[in-house]
Amino acid sequence: MDILTQLVINGIIAGAIYTLIALGFNLIYGATKFFNIAHGVFAAIGGYTVFFFFKLSGVSLVPSILAGVLLAGIAGMLSDRLIFLPLRRKRGSSVIMLVASLGLFTALQSVIAIMFSNRFQTLTDIFNIQKTYQIFSGVITQIHIVIIITVISLTIGLFLMLNRTKFGKAVKAISDDEEVARIIGIDTDRVIGYVFFIGSAIAGLGGILIGFDTGIMPTMGMGLLLKGVIASIVGGVGNIYGSVCGGLLLGFVENFGVWKISGEWKDAIAFGLLIIFLLFRPQGVLGK
Amino acid sequence: MKIEIRNLTKRFDGVTAVNNLSLTLEGGRITGIVGPNGSGKTTLVNLLSGFLPIDGGTVIIDDTITVKKIQPHKIKSYGITRTFQDIRLFEQMSVLDNILVVLTERNLWCALFECHRPEHMQKAEEVLRMIDLWDKRDEPASNLSYGQRKLLEIGRAVSMEARVYLFDEPFAGLFPGMAEIVESILRQLRSQGCAVVLIEHDMDLIRGLTDYVFVLDSGVLLAEGRPHEVLQDRKVVEAYIGN
């Protein structure tokens, strides 16, 4: 195995996982202009829904995954209806929204922990070894191929949605200027509700795929969110394509970084990248 | 088309920006709203377009709809639209999309797929040709010059096919050629029977374009009437020169 090939593959895998979180985060940020910390917990909700249906209740795989994606989406939409929409109506600042989302994150994470315990769980029966494939001189597992294909399809799907649909236009209009979007007759509250649904459902799908790759924990959301946020900022916050750029860049830098220095530095590398971007290119690779 | 404003009041932290104001905006004419800075002109537009909540008073639309609260996304159904002193476009979108986003069937099917009907495209082309931006239709709105942006915003308002147009200083900073386009748009809207409201500092424009003028000072109505008469009113002159 050529180590370089493998590092490239690993970078792409990690990048795809970060992109998965950053996509929905950026979509929601674009429409609402606040850092939705709660975004991470929807990944856990997706993972635990599949855990409940697929592993505990014996429901077959596809309906379980659908339920997980749907439930994460609905939870996201409800979070907007019950918390963020009232705050927007009261003209709550983005800091207030951020604090509220942090509170929601903590509360939902605790609910998951109470329901399923704090333990690390796997979505499959045992730690079954994934089928692997050879690419040049590196290896990649089945689930990673699924993750990469999912990320590519989601990015294309979001691109088409934003550029080829009326809904996408409404989202862009809100992202540009919510007030003006309203006076031209866009029901911005409803559109933002749908944006929360789509963004959170993507996070849910991310949680499920990560669950099949390694496993799930109630606290999985924060780690994922942080990497997703770094990917967003590095790529260009609020920019869907920036998520992909930022995710991949972060994945590569982390994986190539631990090539020469020891593994404990991984998070330090990620946050170092964040700080470099905040200092020298705060608009990210692609900008807004 | 008629909008009647009764005892409208708006306060900001103790300052009364609009004070017990009553006036009527008639269809088929261009109504000028003038007054020194801070007289409450833009606040009035913000109140009528739901950008600011109303503290007191009522707005009666066409003698039938009485409202004490105007929400921004409702104003389209009242037939009201507006432009902004500081131009507000959808910067991420192309010039054409800035118009098309207004011309929309808002149902689920159309939300999922972009089904612009031929008449939407036709209308968009008509508007863009009117403001001379048809050739720039595929460029992002952020690439336009100041005057072009101003025109595009007016074009977007026109595409709404509203019955009440609130224009907040549409001529400010425009070259004469562009100002002519705006003038003709305003006259055209008047001929269609719309109520056109024009906030403007340039008194020559007010004299030449408007049919009726309201003069505001510190949130109260100072004078109203035909522009030639009102602008010679001693009170009005004092309001402008006196302070």
Add this chain to the structure above:
Amino acid sequence: MKKTAGIIIGVVAALMLVSAAYVHSMSKKPVVKDTFRIGMIAPLTGDAGFVGVGMKNALLMAREQWGDGKYNYEFVFEDDQLDPKLSASAAQKLLNVDKVDAIVTVGHAPRITVPLARQYDIIHFAIAVQKDIPDGVNNFSHWAPSVKLNGLLIKEMQKRGIKKVGVFRTTSLEAWVAYYNDFLEGIKNTDIRVVTDQTFKKGEKDFRSLIARAKPTNPDIYLIFVETPELEIVAKQIREAGINTPFTTLEGFEVTEQPELFEGYWYVSPVEPSEEFSKAYEAKFGKRPPVCSPNAYDIFNLLATAVERAGSSPSKKPATAQIARELKKIKSFPGALGDLLVSDNGMVMSGVQVKMIKNGKPIALEH
């Protein structure tokens, strides 16, 4: 009529007097036993919650078996979820609010409790591997010593002809660092070499690039020094990278919930708890005793033995120094982990053995 009433009153008064005198004499009879309070700091919830629950069960079982002794023994159980912050606040609570006489700890708690035990002059019994934790004055430890575990690990490697060792280990937990340092010390004069040493933080889930780095060094065995769930994730990702090299560790495999992943692999861990203890535990709690529970069981018995030997009167429990002296006098004690010896520096010596996962269960290998 008046007469009968008088008699009744007289009889009742006499009865009351007699009974009062009786109650008085009864209450005076048994000596008031002093209470020896033992606090425990361990994870009772979370990933490692089973460890603390097992310890709690074992302590309760040991007290029940101890029966009516010279003193009363009371427990206060604190859950620290393996979080050092919670360990610290639990220790403060035990010392200042509950005013315990001894503390039993595991995980991060030992390191935090060591100085407190000296400051408050109490007995601290840690289930910990670090050599510098016991001092024989206030601090004692009961875990198979790292040097002994590593000695056997190295001996087994030599026996199996293993020369090149690939290491995956966390640097976030002191115990694993201590194990690794003793391992390095132990292989100094052997032909065993560490060909790759990959370190990571606890909580890491993606080891793929570390594995890519380790793979070209072609070790004979991978030594994994981390506990669940990273243990399983590392092992799984090594396999997914197409590497079939066997794994080994100290202790780890018997704690895993996925023994399938380690089927057929040997490792070194402290001796199995005695049949007697295991059966009693299983009968009482319906489960096999988890890791650390036999240690907790032994700790109670060692403590209670020392306390009762040191104490002169049931109404007054002995001082810490006296208990420590008695503890260090114990040179042969039948415990759940074999014949126990308390060293002069406060370390309880128990045995180690080579084990293997066979059919998903840990079994001891004969030597």
